[in-house]
Amino acid sequence: MAKYKERSAVISQEEIAKDIYSLWIETAQIAREAKAGQFVSLYTADGGKLLPRPISICEICREESKLRLVYRVTGKGTGTELFSRLKEGDEISVMGPLGNGFPTDRREKAFLIGGGIGIPPMLELAKELDCEKQIVVGYRDECFLREDLERYGTVYTATEDGSAGVRGNVLDAVRENGLNAEVIYACGPKPMLRAIKNYAQEKDIPCYLSLEERMACGIGACLACVCNSAERDAHSNVKNKRVCKDGPVFLASEVEI
């Protein structure tokens, strides 16, 4: 799978919820090769912030070589804050597509579960998957991307404050809506992924988790973003897998989280 580092052009950007930004960029190469569940590295122009920021791919428009990235501004003075100031016509350095992505050839009735800023990759996945899709999304309070997701499946919502859908987390939404599935695809905070892994084990269904870890290179060289694997990994020769390169998507049974 080829990877490219390039200057991409900003097509548009908007804040779709508080601190959640939706950025469309036109890439030279990256979008044509990208698939659901992969990510890109974004670079700031600030010499104080040199490391790339991994951002998941929310939508891919291969014909026009465009990518949609939906990300959270993580605070004042952060790299993501700098990205949020990008405007149409600006340029940004991007590397990608990175990581393995979700498998998209399964046909079983599926849960696509996203929590918080783990929701964006579910949109491209929902577009690419050809099966019955139950899209379960969990928010703290303010919702985003629900209308986009509704085009590709039935959307069930959970909010921590109960302001929309079921009060609670994504698994509360699964239970309260009496849902079931034969396969799970999930991305979100680690406690959510742990609960989903347990749920999948109970139900004895396959489960794909997209993990997050602090990264440096994004291409598998620095060994910063490892997760613990259940078995000795062939590449590392220890019980570690690289989230950026071997992942970010793993079978729940492969990893200890």
Added chain:
Amino acid sequence: MAKYKERSAVISQEEIAKDIYSLWIETAQIAREAKAGQFVSLYTADGGKLLPRPISICEICREESKLRLVYRVTGKGTGTELFSRLKEGDEISVMGPLGNGFPTDRREKAFLIGGGIGIPPMLELAKELDCEKQIVVGYRDECFLREDLERYGTVYTATEDGSAGVRGNVLDAVRENGLNAEVIYACGPKPMLRAIKNYAQEKDIPCYLSLEERMACGIGACLACVCNSAERDAHSNVKNKRVCKDGPVFLASEVEI
């Protein structure tokens, strides 16, 4: 003399000669207090380049609180290169006005001598001085600001390659044009200033030199930008004066250059 650190708005910018940029900014306070021969500190937005860049003031429009800064881009990846990308509507952090400036109350027939990027401050000085002005400007090759200067005095040019005016330096232009004056104001590279200091001594006329030195704070605190003074300086208690605060303009007789 009050100093301000503020965000200023870029009004316009153009490249007036190769690597020489003319930038107009609208300041909240600085322009109202500025005078000829002072400078401002410009700050980049790049965390790799934290120190302010001292840039001389080329023109002041007090009524509209505007400043014109004419500066040289000193290379690829430099702070001045970042400044050269500023466009109308952008903002930039500026501190000023800094330094003492030229005296503008003398009435004697004057030389205003500028060499290279030492020429810009001569423009505001020419505007403020009320006397017979012979403006002598020296370039390596490509000329700039001559038309602006011609509005305020007679302009004599020297170029190293002989492409305009006298071939040689500013003092060659003085000699070949048979000029003389009763007072000198000069800004430019150190070898030029040394030659002018000698010329002024020979002619026994007062001579004001605007010096340059590598700076950090720009306000007289760090003692980076000192020059050697002929006498023990009252503030430093040694034979050092601060270019940023006690200068940049000194009587040639005060300083060892």
Added chain:
Amino acid sequence: MDLRVNIAGVEWKNPVTVASGTFGSGEEYAEFMDLGRLGAVTTKGVANVPWEGNPTPRVAEIHGGMMNAIGLQNPGIDLFCKRDIPFLRQYDTKIIVNVCGRSVEDYCEVVERLSGEDVDMLEINISCPNVREGGIAFGQDPKAAEDITKAVKKYAGQPVIMKLSPNVTDIAEMARAVEAGGADAVSLINPLTGMKIDIYRRTFALANKTGGVSGPAVKPIAVRMVYQVANAVKLPVIGMGGIASAEDAVEFILAGASAVSVGTANFINPTIAAEIADGIAKYMKSCGFESVAEMTGIVK
């Protein structure tokens, strides 16, 4: 919520001072703010006689900071006492006088002279890496550091802060040495020694060849050393090295600093030190801390 800190018996109104050499004696900054907004002003190093300092260029920019080799230019203790102390006394802030010297006797002469002056604390620069005569030997050898601490303590009329050099293998050992010598507090880090070469002129960027590296670039090294020292000695620690925001200052306090110094950032924003004091208060309020002491060293 209480911003006050007590450093070796001296109460500062807030935990923020400035790094010696970045603030003169405050005069240039008083044009921008009330110096009374700072817990203390630490002056530029002063010696028994005036020092000319190094030739220029004395500073160079580096990525994320700067390098300096000013060479401890100073007007000497006489003019300093006559002019700078009364100037600073106009403001409601503590006065910390930084002392430099070429020999133990030089230091002791200045310290003794200051014992009769109206200043609050002394900071002894045994580590400035710029001047060959600036005391580098004291700051890089535990025995020498202990001895000079003992010597200046004999003459000191005010609490003595020993300022440590980061250019050592074991900063904790240096801190223990000055503690053994009787220091009342330690401050760190002085700049790291660096070098920059102009590849087009093929010469050193600084006339002195080497200079002290400071600014955000060195912050992680400084935080590590403050943590090591705070966990090695009982003395209060004044932490510094690249502090440019209240968040940076809090990082040092959590690592073990009882107070902090703002250095290079003063050159970029002349009111930053006061803004940092305000920002620390805001952080404490938002996190529910009642005092600075309560935060000091809680990350272990």
Added chain:
Amino acid sequence: MDLRVNIAGVEWKNPVTVASGTFGSGEEYAEFMDLGRLGAVTTKGVANVPWEGNPTPRVAEIHGGMMNAIGLQNPGIDLFCKRDIPFLRQYDTKIIVNVCGRSVEDYCEVVERLSGEDVDMLEINISCPNVREGGIAFGQDPKAAEDITKAVKKYAGQPVIMKLSPNVTDIAEMARAVEAGGADAVSLINPLTGMKIDIYRRTFALANKTGGVSGPAVKPIAVRMVYQVANAVKLPVIGMGGIASAEDAVEFILAGASAVSVGTANFINPTIAAEIADGIAKYMKSCGFESVAEMTGIVK
């Protein structure tokens, strides 16, 4: 004009290699460029047995660079010899194997094993500041450094580069120690030890508490140390620390480096090391240098 350099008898086609640990064994970078564009590839440290490394987070960003505490995760010498050496041999570049260990015996075991392998040079990591077991004691004590140099030299089938730690009072002393121990070359600097604290979670940014600081932020310290070492020993010096451009690389060469390593910059631009090799050639052409050796250490 000749870009070739001879490092302890091994001829590199150009003076650029990569810093150990920033380049794996080259596989991930081969997706972006021909590794044959580099003078040498220096591998991630390898030990006698596989190492798991540290818990995460293993990296944190700092102003102008990064901090890491990977903990020398490596697949062990067996898999390394079977997989990584043949992979690298496909490319027209020299292979430098970085060796780490928990004891002198560990190091010697790996070095002996490599003596029969098709690799060009060894680099001995006695200074990685991340792992408590990673050899920090060797790298901060001249006697220990000399002793381990002697020990590995007994078993080495290839020229030995000793990689020096910057976390010392006197880097020149360390270089003289490994020279006395029989080193064929030295490389420096390994990262400086730093710490970062997350003030909102009130915990260390790295699981290991401290980590190695690298990137442009440390360059001035690295240049200073390369200068000191190049002027203290006769060994060839491989300079590194924050190199992110050809200009940076030339700065190290002018300070005394015979070759350079590109480290953290590989994480930001995967083809930067090759671009730097090209850029050095351009600089030499524009300045009229005929060889790298001619530039080495000319700024004194």
